[in-house]
Amino acid sequence: MTRGADIIAVIILIALAIAVIVYLLHWLYRRSSKEVSFVRTGMFGEKVIISGGAFVLPIIHNITQVGMRTLSLTIKRAGDKSLITKDRMRAELVTEFFTKVPPDKKAVSTAAQTLGNRTLDPEHLREVVQGRFADALGEVAANMTLDEIQENRGQFVKEVTKIADESIGHTGLALETVSLISLDQTPIEQFNPANTFDSQGLTQLTEQIEARKKKRNDITQDTKISIENKNLETIQKELEIKKNEEFSRYKQEREIAIQKANERTETIKQRSEREREAEEAEIRSQEEIEVAKISQ
Structure with a gap:
Protein backbone atom coordinates (compact mmCIF):
# COMPACT_ATOMS: atom_id res chain seq x y z
CA MET A 1 0.00 0.00 0.00
CA THR A 2 2.76 2.42 0.89
CA ARG A 3 4.57 1.81 -2.39
CA GLY A 4 1.36 2.35 -4.39
CA ALA A 5 0.62 5.59 -2.51
CA ASP A 6 4.12 6.84 -3.24
CA ILE A 7 3.67 6.19 -6.94
CA ILE A 8 0.37 8.07 -6.97
CA ALA A 9 1.97 10.98 -5.10
CA VAL A 10 4.82 11.10 -7.60
CA ILE A 11 2.36 11.10 -10.51
CA ILE A 12 0.39 13.91 -8.92
CA LEU A 13 3.57 15.94 -8.32
CA ILE A 14 4.68 15.38 -11.92
CA ALA A 15 1.25 16.44 -13.17
CA LEU A 16 1.36 19.55 -11.00
CA ALA A 17 4.86 20.32 -12.18
CA ILE A 18 3.80 19.95 -15.79
CA ALA A 19 0.77 22.16 -15.18
CA VAL A 20 2.95 24.80 -13.52
CA ILE A 21 5.45 24.65 -16.39
CA VAL A 22 2.70 24.93 -19.01
CA TYR A 23 1.19 27.84 -17.12
CA LEU A 24 4.58 29.55 -16.83
CA LEU A 25 5.29 28.96 -20.53
CA HIS A 26 1.90 30.37 -21.42
CA TRP A 27 2.46 33.34 -19.14
CA LEU A 28 6.08 34.05 -20.06
CA TYR A 29 5.95 33.36 -23.78
CA ARG A 30 4.67 36.38 -25.72
CA ARG A 31 3.55 36.17 -29.31
CA SER A 32 3.34 38.91 -31.92
CA SER A 33 0.38 39.35 -34.29
CA LYS A 34 -0.21 40.84 -37.72
CA GLU A 35 -1.28 44.09 -36.11
CA VAL A 36 1.20 44.27 -33.19
CA SER A 37 4.91 43.46 -33.06
CA PHE A 38 7.11 44.01 -30.02
CA VAL A 39 10.69 44.64 -29.01
CA ARG A 40 12.14 42.82 -26.01
CA THR A 41 15.01 44.49 -24.17
CA GLY A 42 17.02 43.54 -21.06
CA MET A 43 18.95 40.30 -20.57
CA PHE A 44 20.49 38.95 -23.79
CA GLY A 45 20.06 42.35 -25.47
CA GLU A 46 17.39 43.61 -27.83
CA LYS A 47 15.20 41.21 -29.77
CA VAL A 48 12.66 42.34 -32.36
CA ILE A 49 9.65 40.06 -32.77
CA ILE A 50 7.62 40.66 -35.93
CA SER A 51 6.32 37.20 -36.70
CA GLY A 52 6.59 34.64 -33.92
CA GLY A 53 7.23 34.98 -30.21
CA ALA A 54 9.79 35.10 -27.39
CA PHE A 55 10.06 34.45 -23.68
CA VAL A 56 9.63 37.56 -21.57
CA LYS A 76 -7.03 69.94 -44.59
CA ARG A 77 -5.67 73.41 -45.20
CA ALA A 78 -8.27 76.15 -45.64
CA GLY A 79 -8.97 79.74 -44.68
CA ASP A 80 -6.11 81.39 -42.84
CA LYS A 81 -4.40 77.97 -42.68
CA SER A 82 -4.35 77.63 -46.47
CA LEU A 83 -1.02 77.21 -48.24
CA ILE A 84 0.83 80.11 -49.87
CA THR A 85 2.05 79.18 -53.35
CA LYS A 86 5.00 80.40 -55.39
CA ASP A 87 2.86 83.07 -57.09
CA ARG A 88 1.60 84.28 -53.68
CA MET A 89 -1.82 82.74 -54.16
CA ARG A 90 -3.54 80.82 -51.37
CA ALA A 91 -4.47 77.20 -51.99
CA GLU A 92 -7.09 75.25 -50.09
CA LEU A 93 -6.59 71.52 -50.25
CA VAL A 94 -7.49 68.23 -48.64
CA THR A 95 -4.87 65.47 -48.61
CA GLU A 96 -4.80 61.99 -47.19
CA PHE A 97 -1.59 60.35 -45.95
CA PHE A 98 -1.21 56.62 -45.35
CA THR A 99 1.69 55.64 -43.09
CA LYS A 100 2.77 52.60 -41.10
CA VAL A 101 5.75 50.87 -39.49
CA PRO A 102 7.08 48.53 -42.19
CA PRO A 103 7.65 44.87 -41.23
CA ASP A 104 11.38 45.37 -40.93
CA GLU A 123 -4.60 59.89 -32.13
CA HIS A 124 -1.20 60.13 -30.43
CA LEU A 125 0.50 59.04 -33.65
CA ARG A 126 -1.32 61.77 -35.54
CA GLU A 127 0.10 64.34 -33.14
CA VAL A 128 3.60 63.11 -34.01
CA VAL A 129 3.33 63.16 -37.82
CA GLN A 130 0.67 65.75 -38.59
CA GLY A 131 2.98 68.74 -38.29
CA ARG A 132 5.64 67.09 -40.46
CA PHE A 133 3.12 66.32 -43.19
CA ALA A 134 1.75 69.88 -43.08
CA ASP A 135 5.30 71.24 -43.39
CA ALA A 136 5.89 69.03 -46.44
CA LEU A 137 2.75 70.39 -48.09
CA GLY A 138 3.79 73.98 -47.37
CA GLU A 139 7.33 73.44 -48.66
CA VAL A 140 6.23 71.97 -51.98
CA ALA A 141 3.43 74.53 -52.47
CA ALA A 142 5.94 77.35 -51.96
CA ASN A 143 7.87 76.12 -55.00
CA MET A 144 4.88 75.74 -57.33
CA THR A 145 2.25 78.15 -58.60
CA LEU A 146 -1.42 77.39 -58.07
CA ASP A 147 -1.82 76.56 -61.76
CA GLU A 148 1.24 74.29 -61.67
CA ILE A 149 -0.18 72.35 -58.72
CA GLN A 150 -3.48 71.90 -60.56
CA GLU A 151 -1.87 70.92 -63.85
CA ASN A 152 0.83 68.70 -62.28
CA ARG A 153 -0.99 67.06 -59.36
CA GLY A 154 1.07 63.90 -59.76
CA GLN A 155 4.34 65.81 -59.46
CA PHE A 156 3.03 67.71 -56.44
CA VAL A 157 2.09 64.46 -54.68
CA LYS A 158 5.47 62.93 -55.60
CA GLU A 159 7.40 65.84 -54.06
CA VAL A 160 5.24 65.88 -50.93
CA THR A 161 5.69 62.12 -50.53
CA LYS A 162 9.46 62.42 -50.79
CA ILE A 163 9.77 65.20 -48.21
CA ALA A 164 7.19 63.74 -45.81
CA ASP A 165 8.75 60.28 -45.95
CA GLU A 166 12.18 61.72 -45.15
CA SER A 167 10.76 63.75 -42.26
CA ILE A 168 9.35 60.68 -40.50
CA GLY A 169 12.08 58.23 -41.46
CA HIS A 170 13.92 58.64 -38.15
CA THR A 171 10.78 57.52 -36.28
CA GLY A 172 10.67 54.12 -37.98
CA LEU A 173 7.51 55.06 -39.87
CA ALA A 174 7.27 54.87 -43.65
CA LEU A 175 4.86 56.69 -45.93
CA GLU A 176 2.87 54.36 -48.15
CA THR A 177 0.86 56.76 -50.32
CA VAL A 178 -0.38 60.34 -50.48
CA SER A 179 -3.64 61.37 -52.14
CA LEU A 180 -4.60 64.90 -53.17
CA ILE A 181 -8.36 64.73 -52.72
CA SER A 182 -9.32 68.32 -53.53
CA LEU A 183 -7.66 71.59 -54.54
CA ASP A 184 -9.12 75.06 -54.89
CA GLN A 185 -8.17 78.70 -54.58
CA THR A 186 -8.87 80.34 -51.23
CA PRO A 187 -11.73 82.88 -51.42
CA ILE A 188 -10.44 86.42 -51.89
CA GLU A 189 -12.10 87.45 -48.61
CA GLN A 190 -9.52 85.33 -46.75
CA PHE A 191 -6.57 87.39 -48.04
CA ASN A 192 -5.19 89.74 -45.42
CA PRO A 193 -4.07 93.05 -47.01
CA ALA A 194 -1.79 93.67 -44.01
CA ASN A 195 0.15 90.49 -44.77
CA THR A 196 3.05 90.91 -47.23
CA PHE A 197 2.40 87.64 -49.06
CA ASP A 198 -1.36 88.13 -49.07
CA SER A 199 -1.08 91.70 -50.34
CA GLN A 200 1.02 90.53 -53.29
CA GLY A 201 -1.39 87.72 -54.04
CA LEU A 202 -4.36 90.03 -53.61
CA THR A 203 -2.87 92.47 -56.13
CA GLN A 204 -2.33 89.70 -58.69
CA LEU A 205 -5.73 88.23 -58.05
CA THR A 206 -7.45 91.60 -58.46
CA GLU A 207 -5.57 92.23 -61.70
CA GLN A 208 -6.55 88.80 -62.99
CA ILE A 209 -10.20 89.31 -62.06
CA GLU A 210 -10.33 92.71 -63.75
CA ALA A 211 -8.50 91.35 -66.81
CA ARG A 212 -11.02 88.51 -67.07
CA LYS A 213 -13.91 90.98 -66.68
CA LYS A 214 -12.46 93.11 -69.48
CA LYS A 215 -11.93 90.06 -71.65
CA ARG A 216 -15.50 88.90 -71.05
CA ASN A 217 -16.80 92.38 -71.86
CA ASP A 218 -14.66 92.53 -75.02
CA ILE A 219 -15.98 89.16 -76.10
CA THR A 220 -19.56 90.27 -75.38
CA GLN A 221 -19.15 93.51 -77.32
CA ASP A 222 -17.33 91.82 -80.19
CA THR A 223 -20.09 89.23 -80.36
CA LYS A 224 -22.73 91.96 -80.34
CA ILE A 225 -20.97 93.85 -83.15
CA SER A 226 -20.50 90.65 -85.10
CA ILE A 227 -24.21 89.86 -84.78
CA GLU A 228 -25.18 93.39 -85.86
CA ASN A 229 -22.77 93.24 -88.81
CA LYS A 230 -24.21 89.89 -89.77
CA ASN A 231 -27.74 91.28 -89.54
CA LEU A 232 -26.75 94.28 -91.66
CA GLU A 233 -25.10 92.00 -94.19
CA THR A 234 -28.24 89.88 -94.32
CA ILE A 235 -30.44 92.94 -94.85
CA GLN A 236 -28.14 94.21 -97.61
CA LYS A 237 -28.22 90.85 -99.33
CA GLU A 238 -32.02 90.73 -99.05
CA GLU A 246 -37.23 93.97 -109.68
CA PHE A 247 -34.64 94.52 -112.41
CA SER A 248 -35.29 91.06 -113.77
CA ARG A 249 -39.03 91.69 -113.75
CA TYR A 250 -38.66 95.09 -115.46
CA LYS A 251 -36.28 93.63 -118.01
CA GLN A 252 -38.65 90.78 -118.73
CA GLU A 253 -41.62 93.17 -119.09
CA ARG A 254 -39.59 95.42 -121.36
CA GLN A 270 -46.95 92.36 -143.81
CA ARG A 271 -50.47 93.79 -144.15
CA SER A 272 -49.14 96.84 -145.99
CA GLU A 273 -47.11 94.60 -148.26
CA ARG A 274 -50.14 92.52 -149.11
CA GLU A 275 -52.24 95.66 -149.74
CA ARG A 276 -49.51 97.05 -152.01
CA GLU A 277 -49.29 93.80 -153.87
CA ALA A 278 -53.09 93.76 -154.26
CA GLU A 279 -53.10 97.34 -155.59
CA GLU A 280 -50.31 96.55 -158.02
CA ALA A 281 -52.17 93.49 -159.20
CA GLU A 282 -55.32 95.54 -159.72
CA ILE A 283 -53.36 98.20 -161.61
CA ARG A 284 -51.82 95.60 -163.87
CA SER A 285 -55.23 94.11 -164.42
CA GLN A 286 -56.63 97.53 -165.45
CA GLU A 287 -53.68 98.15 -167.69
CA GLU A 288 -54.18 94.83 -169.36
CA ILE A 289 -57.86 95.62 -169.93
CA GLU A 290 -56.98 99.00 -171.43
CA VAL A 291 -54.36 97.44 -173.65
CA ALA A 292 -56.89 94.89 -174.79
CA LYS A 293 -59.42 97.61 -175.66
CA ILE A 294 -56.89 99.61 -177.65
CA SER A 295 -55.88 96.52 -179.57
CA GLN A 296 -59.47 95.96 -180.68
Missing part, protein backbone atom coordinates in the same frame (compact mmCIF):
# COMPACT_ATOMS: atom_id res chain seq x y z
CA LEU A 57 10.84 37.18 -18.01
CA PRO A 58 9.53 39.62 -15.42
CA ILE A 59 12.02 42.12 -13.99
CA ILE A 60 14.89 41.13 -16.32
CA HIS A 61 12.98 41.82 -19.56
CA ASN A 62 10.98 44.76 -20.83
CA ILE A 63 8.80 44.86 -23.93
CA THR A 64 7.58 47.72 -26.14
CA GLN A 65 4.66 46.99 -28.41
CA VAL A 66 4.65 48.49 -31.89
CA GLY A 67 1.46 48.86 -33.93
CA MET A 68 1.76 47.61 -37.51
CA ARG A 69 -1.56 48.87 -38.84
CA THR A 70 -1.72 51.52 -41.56
CA LEU A 71 -2.65 54.96 -40.26
CA SER A 72 -4.85 57.13 -42.44
CA LEU A 73 -4.36 60.82 -41.73
CA THR A 74 -6.41 63.53 -43.47
CA ILE A 75 -4.90 67.00 -43.53
CA LYS A 105 13.39 44.71 -37.76
CA LYS A 106 15.31 47.95 -37.97
CA ALA A 107 12.14 50.00 -38.54
CA VAL A 108 10.30 48.25 -35.69
CA SER A 109 13.26 48.80 -33.37
CA THR A 110 13.45 52.48 -34.29
CA ALA A 111 9.70 52.95 -33.84
CA ALA A 112 9.90 51.32 -30.42
CA GLN A 113 12.70 53.69 -29.37
CA THR A 114 11.25 56.92 -30.77
CA LEU A 115 7.49 56.41 -30.53
CA GLY A 116 7.05 53.71 -27.93
CA ASN A 117 3.50 52.58 -27.40
CA ARG A 118 2.13 55.62 -29.24
CA THR A 119 2.08 53.51 -32.41
CA LEU A 120 -0.87 51.69 -30.84
CA ASP A 121 -2.87 54.91 -30.44
CA PRO A 122 -3.80 56.55 -33.78
CA LEU A 239 -32.27 94.22 -100.59
CA GLU A 240 -29.84 93.23 -103.34
CA ILE A 241 -31.92 90.16 -104.08
CA LYS A 242 -35.12 92.24 -104.19
CA LYS A 243 -33.44 94.80 -106.45
CA ASN A 244 -32.26 92.08 -108.80
CA GLU A 245 -35.73 90.57 -108.77
CA GLU A 255 -38.48 92.53 -123.49
CA ILE A 256 -42.08 91.33 -123.72
CA ALA A 257 -43.24 94.83 -124.69
CA ILE A 258 -40.51 95.11 -127.30
CA GLN A 259 -41.39 91.69 -128.63
CA LYS A 260 -45.05 92.63 -128.84
CA ALA A 261 -44.20 95.92 -130.57
CA ASN A 262 -41.96 94.10 -133.04
CA GLU A 263 -44.70 91.61 -133.72
CA ARG A 264 -47.26 94.42 -134.29
CA THR A 265 -44.84 96.22 -136.58
CA GLU A 266 -44.20 93.05 -138.52
CA THR A 267 -47.92 92.41 -138.79
CA ILE A 268 -48.56 95.95 -140.05
CA LYS A 269 -45.66 95.63 -142.45
Whole structure:
Protein backbone atom coordinates (compact mmCIF):
# COMPACT_ATOMS: atom_id res chain seq x y z
CA MET A 1 0.00 0.00 0.00
CA THR A 2 2.76 2.42 0.89
CA ARG A 3 4.57 1.81 -2.39
CA GLY A 4 1.36 2.35 -4.39
CA ALA A 5 0.62 5.59 -2.51
CA ASP A 6 4.12 6.84 -3.24
CA ILE A 7 3.67 6.19 -6.94
CA ILE A 8 0.37 8.07 -6.97
CA ALA A 9 1.97 10.98 -5.10
CA VAL A 10 4.82 11.10 -7.60
CA ILE A 11 2.36 11.10 -10.51
CA ILE A 12 0.39 13.91 -8.92
CA LEU A 13 3.57 15.94 -8.32
CA ILE A 14 4.68 15.38 -11.92
CA ALA A 15 1.25 16.44 -13.17
CA LEU A 16 1.36 19.55 -11.00
CA ALA A 17 4.86 20.32 -12.18
CA ILE A 18 3.80 19.95 -15.79
CA ALA A 19 0.77 22.16 -15.18
CA VAL A 20 2.95 24.80 -13.52
CA ILE A 21 5.45 24.65 -16.39
CA VAL A 22 2.70 24.93 -19.01
CA TYR A 23 1.19 27.84 -17.12
CA LEU A 24 4.58 29.55 -16.83
CA LEU A 25 5.29 28.96 -20.53
CA HIS A 26 1.90 30.37 -21.42
CA TRP A 27 2.46 33.34 -19.14
CA LEU A 28 6.08 34.05 -20.06
CA TYR A 29 5.95 33.36 -23.78
CA ARG A 30 4.67 36.38 -25.72
CA ARG A 31 3.55 36.17 -29.31
CA SER A 32 3.34 38.91 -31.92
CA SER A 33 0.38 39.35 -34.29
CA LYS A 34 -0.21 40.84 -37.72
CA GLU A 35 -1.28 44.09 -36.11
CA VAL A 36 1.20 44.27 -33.19
CA SER A 37 4.91 43.46 -33.06
CA PHE A 38 7.11 44.01 -30.02
CA VAL A 39 10.69 44.64 -29.01
CA ARG A 40 12.14 42.82 -26.01
CA THR A 41 15.01 44.49 -24.17
CA GLY A 42 17.02 43.54 -21.06
CA MET A 43 18.95 40.30 -20.57
CA PHE A 44 20.49 38.95 -23.79
CA GLY A 45 20.06 42.35 -25.47
CA GLU A 46 17.39 43.61 -27.83
CA LYS A 47 15.20 41.21 -29.77
CA VAL A 48 12.66 42.34 -32.36
CA ILE A 49 9.65 40.06 -32.77
CA ILE A 50 7.62 40.66 -35.93
CA SER A 51 6.32 37.20 -36.70
CA GLY A 52 6.59 34.64 -33.92
CA GLY A 53 7.23 34.98 -30.21
CA ALA A 54 9.79 35.10 -27.39
CA PHE A 55 10.06 34.45 -23.68
CA VAL A 56 9.63 37.56 -21.57
CA LEU A 57 10.84 37.18 -18.01
CA PRO A 58 9.53 39.62 -15.42
CA ILE A 59 12.02 42.12 -13.99
CA ILE A 60 14.89 41.13 -16.32
CA HIS A 61 12.98 41.82 -19.56
CA ASN A 62 10.98 44.76 -20.83
CA ILE A 63 8.80 44.86 -23.93
CA THR A 64 7.58 47.72 -26.14
CA GLN A 65 4.66 46.99 -28.41
CA VAL A 66 4.65 48.49 -31.89
CA GLY A 67 1.46 48.86 -33.93
CA MET A 68 1.76 47.61 -37.51
CA ARG A 69 -1.56 48.87 -38.84
CA THR A 70 -1.72 51.52 -41.56
CA LEU A 71 -2.65 54.96 -40.26
CA SER A 72 -4.85 57.13 -42.44
CA LEU A 73 -4.36 60.82 -41.73
CA THR A 74 -6.41 63.53 -43.47
CA ILE A 75 -4.90 67.00 -43.53
CA LYS A 76 -7.03 69.94 -44.59
CA ARG A 77 -5.67 73.41 -45.20
CA ALA A 78 -8.27 76.15 -45.64
CA GLY A 79 -8.97 79.74 -44.68
CA ASP A 80 -6.11 81.39 -42.84
CA LYS A 81 -4.40 77.97 -42.68
CA SER A 82 -4.35 77.63 -46.47
CA LEU A 83 -1.02 77.21 -48.24
CA ILE A 84 0.83 80.11 -49.87
CA THR A 85 2.05 79.18 -53.35
CA LYS A 86 5.00 80.40 -55.39
CA ASP A 87 2.86 83.07 -57.09
CA ARG A 88 1.60 84.28 -53.68
CA MET A 89 -1.82 82.74 -54.16
CA ARG A 90 -3.54 80.82 -51.37
CA ALA A 91 -4.47 77.20 -51.99
CA GLU A 92 -7.09 75.25 -50.09
CA LEU A 93 -6.59 71.52 -50.25
CA VAL A 94 -7.49 68.23 -48.64
CA THR A 95 -4.87 65.47 -48.61
CA GLU A 96 -4.80 61.99 -47.19
CA PHE A 97 -1.59 60.35 -45.95
CA PHE A 98 -1.21 56.62 -45.35
CA THR A 99 1.69 55.64 -43.09
CA LYS A 100 2.77 52.60 -41.10
CA VAL A 101 5.75 50.87 -39.49
CA PRO A 102 7.08 48.53 -42.19
CA PRO A 103 7.65 44.87 -41.23
CA ASP A 104 11.38 45.37 -40.93
CA LYS A 105 13.39 44.71 -37.76
CA LYS A 106 15.31 47.95 -37.97
CA ALA A 107 12.14 50.00 -38.54
CA VAL A 108 10.30 48.25 -35.69
CA SER A 109 13.26 48.80 -33.37
CA THR A 110 13.45 52.48 -34.29
CA ALA A 111 9.70 52.95 -33.84
CA ALA A 112 9.90 51.32 -30.42
CA GLN A 113 12.70 53.69 -29.37
CA THR A 114 11.25 56.92 -30.77
CA LEU A 115 7.49 56.41 -30.53
CA GLY A 116 7.05 53.71 -27.93
CA ASN A 117 3.50 52.58 -27.40
CA ARG A 118 2.13 55.62 -29.24
CA THR A 119 2.08 53.51 -32.41
CA LEU A 120 -0.87 51.69 -30.84
CA ASP A 121 -2.87 54.91 -30.44
CA PRO A 122 -3.80 56.55 -33.78
CA GLU A 123 -4.60 59.89 -32.13
CA HIS A 124 -1.20 60.13 -30.43
CA LEU A 125 0.50 59.04 -33.65
CA ARG A 126 -1.32 61.77 -35.54
CA GLU A 127 0.10 64.34 -33.14
CA VAL A 128 3.60 63.11 -34.01
CA VAL A 129 3.33 63.16 -37.82
CA GLN A 130 0.67 65.75 -38.59
CA GLY A 131 2.98 68.74 -38.29
CA ARG A 132 5.64 67.09 -40.46
CA PHE A 133 3.12 66.32 -43.19
CA ALA A 134 1.75 69.88 -43.08
CA ASP A 135 5.30 71.24 -43.39
CA ALA A 136 5.89 69.03 -46.44
CA LEU A 137 2.75 70.39 -48.09
CA GLY A 138 3.79 73.98 -47.37
CA GLU A 139 7.33 73.44 -48.66
CA VAL A 140 6.23 71.97 -51.98
CA ALA A 141 3.43 74.53 -52.47
CA ALA A 142 5.94 77.35 -51.96
CA ASN A 143 7.87 76.12 -55.00
CA MET A 144 4.88 75.74 -57.33
CA THR A 145 2.25 78.15 -58.60
CA LEU A 146 -1.42 77.39 -58.07
CA ASP A 147 -1.82 76.56 -61.76
CA GLU A 148 1.24 74.29 -61.67
CA ILE A 149 -0.18 72.35 -58.72
CA GLN A 150 -3.48 71.90 -60.56
CA GLU A 151 -1.87 70.92 -63.85
CA ASN A 152 0.83 68.70 -62.28
CA ARG A 153 -0.99 67.06 -59.36
CA GLY A 154 1.07 63.90 -59.76
CA GLN A 155 4.34 65.81 -59.46
CA PHE A 156 3.03 67.71 -56.44
CA VAL A 157 2.09 64.46 -54.68
CA LYS A 158 5.47 62.93 -55.60
CA GLU A 159 7.40 65.84 -54.06
CA VAL A 160 5.24 65.88 -50.93
CA THR A 161 5.69 62.12 -50.53
CA LYS A 162 9.46 62.42 -50.79
CA ILE A 163 9.77 65.20 -48.21
CA ALA A 164 7.19 63.74 -45.81
CA ASP A 165 8.75 60.28 -45.95
CA GLU A 166 12.18 61.72 -45.15
CA SER A 167 10.76 63.75 -42.26
CA ILE A 168 9.35 60.68 -40.50
CA GLY A 169 12.08 58.23 -41.46
CA HIS A 170 13.92 58.64 -38.15
CA THR A 171 10.78 57.52 -36.28
CA GLY A 172 10.67 54.12 -37.98
CA LEU A 173 7.51 55.06 -39.87
CA ALA A 174 7.27 54.87 -43.65
CA LEU A 175 4.86 56.69 -45.93
CA GLU A 176 2.87 54.36 -48.15
CA THR A 177 0.86 56.76 -50.32
CA VAL A 178 -0.38 60.34 -50.48
CA SER A 179 -3.64 61.37 -52.14
CA LEU A 180 -4.60 64.90 -53.17
CA ILE A 181 -8.36 64.73 -52.72
CA SER A 182 -9.32 68.32 -53.53
CA LEU A 183 -7.66 71.59 -54.54
CA ASP A 184 -9.12 75.06 -54.89
CA GLN A 185 -8.17 78.70 -54.58
CA THR A 186 -8.87 80.34 -51.23
CA PRO A 187 -11.73 82.88 -51.42
CA ILE A 188 -10.44 86.42 -51.89
CA GLU A 189 -12.10 87.45 -48.61
CA GLN A 190 -9.52 85.33 -46.75
CA PHE A 191 -6.57 87.39 -48.04
CA ASN A 192 -5.19 89.74 -45.42
CA PRO A 193 -4.07 93.05 -47.01
CA ALA A 194 -1.79 93.67 -44.01
CA ASN A 195 0.15 90.49 -44.77
CA THR A 196 3.05 90.91 -47.23
CA PHE A 197 2.40 87.64 -49.06
CA ASP A 198 -1.36 88.13 -49.07
CA SER A 199 -1.08 91.70 -50.34
CA GLN A 200 1.02 90.53 -53.29
CA GLY A 201 -1.39 87.72 -54.04
CA LEU A 202 -4.36 90.03 -53.61
CA THR A 203 -2.87 92.47 -56.13
CA GLN A 204 -2.33 89.70 -58.69
CA LEU A 205 -5.73 88.23 -58.05
CA THR A 206 -7.45 91.60 -58.46
CA GLU A 207 -5.57 92.23 -61.70
CA GLN A 208 -6.55 88.80 -62.99
CA ILE A 209 -10.20 89.31 -62.06
CA GLU A 210 -10.33 92.71 -63.75
CA ALA A 211 -8.50 91.35 -66.81
CA ARG A 212 -11.02 88.51 -67.07
CA LYS A 213 -13.91 90.98 -66.68
CA LYS A 214 -12.46 93.11 -69.48
CA LYS A 215 -11.93 90.06 -71.65
CA ARG A 216 -15.50 88.90 -71.05
CA ASN A 217 -16.80 92.38 -71.86
CA ASP A 218 -14.66 92.53 -75.02
CA ILE A 219 -15.98 89.16 -76.10
CA THR A 220 -19.56 90.27 -75.38
CA GLN A 221 -19.15 93.51 -77.32
CA ASP A 222 -17.33 91.82 -80.19
CA THR A 223 -20.09 89.23 -80.36
CA LYS A 224 -22.73 91.96 -80.34
CA ILE A 225 -20.97 93.85 -83.15
CA SER A 226 -20.50 90.65 -85.10
CA ILE A 227 -24.21 89.86 -84.78
CA GLU A 228 -25.18 93.39 -85.86
CA ASN A 229 -22.77 93.24 -88.81
CA LYS A 230 -24.21 89.89 -89.77
CA ASN A 231 -27.74 91.28 -89.54
CA LEU A 232 -26.75 94.28 -91.66
CA GLU A 233 -25.10 92.00 -94.19
CA THR A 234 -28.24 89.88 -94.32
CA ILE A 235 -30.44 92.94 -94.85
CA GLN A 236 -28.14 94.21 -97.61
CA LYS A 237 -28.22 90.85 -99.33
CA GLU A 238 -32.02 90.73 -99.05
CA LEU A 239 -32.27 94.22 -100.59
CA GLU A 240 -29.84 93.23 -103.34
CA ILE A 241 -31.92 90.16 -104.08
CA LYS A 242 -35.12 92.24 -104.19
CA LYS A 243 -33.44 94.80 -106.45
CA ASN A 244 -32.26 92.08 -108.80
CA GLU A 245 -35.73 90.57 -108.77
CA GLU A 246 -37.23 93.97 -109.68
CA PHE A 247 -34.64 94.52 -112.41
CA SER A 248 -35.29 91.06 -113.77
CA ARG A 249 -39.03 91.69 -113.75
CA TYR A 250 -38.66 95.09 -115.46
CA LYS A 251 -36.28 93.63 -118.01
CA GLN A 252 -38.65 90.78 -118.73
CA GLU A 253 -41.62 93.17 -119.09
CA ARG A 254 -39.59 95.42 -121.36
CA GLU A 255 -38.48 92.53 -123.49
CA ILE A 256 -42.08 91.33 -123.72
CA ALA A 257 -43.24 94.83 -124.69
CA ILE A 258 -40.51 95.11 -127.30
CA GLN A 259 -41.39 91.69 -128.63
CA LYS A 260 -45.05 92.63 -128.84
CA ALA A 261 -44.20 95.92 -130.57
CA ASN A 262 -41.96 94.10 -133.04
CA GLU A 263 -44.70 91.61 -133.72
CA ARG A 264 -47.26 94.42 -134.29
CA THR A 265 -44.84 96.22 -136.58
CA GLU A 266 -44.20 93.05 -138.52
CA THR A 267 -47.92 92.41 -138.79
CA ILE A 268 -48.56 95.95 -140.05
CA LYS A 269 -45.66 95.63 -142.45
CA GLN A 270 -46.95 92.36 -143.81
CA ARG A 271 -50.47 93.79 -144.15
CA SER A 272 -49.14 96.84 -145.99
CA GLU A 273 -47.11 94.60 -148.26
CA ARG A 274 -50.14 92.52 -149.11
CA GLU A 275 -52.24 95.66 -149.74
CA ARG A 276 -49.51 97.05 -152.01
CA GLU A 277 -49.29 93.80 -153.87
CA ALA A 278 -53.09 93.76 -154.26
CA GLU A 279 -53.10 97.34 -155.59
CA GLU A 280 -50.31 96.55 -158.02
CA ALA A 281 -52.17 93.49 -159.20
CA GLU A 282 -55.32 95.54 -159.72
CA ILE A 283 -53.36 98.20 -161.61
CA ARG A 284 -51.82 95.60 -163.87
CA SER A 285 -55.23 94.11 -164.42
CA GLN A 286 -56.63 97.53 -165.45
CA GLU A 287 -53.68 98.15 -167.69
CA GLU A 288 -54.18 94.83 -169.36
CA ILE A 289 -57.86 95.62 -169.93
CA GLU A 290 -56.98 99.00 -171.43
CA VAL A 291 -54.36 97.44 -173.65
CA ALA A 292 -56.89 94.89 -174.79
CA LYS A 293 -59.42 97.61 -175.66
CA ILE A 294 -56.89 99.61 -177.65
CA SER A 295 -55.88 96.52 -179.57
CA GLN A 296 -59.47 95.96 -180.68
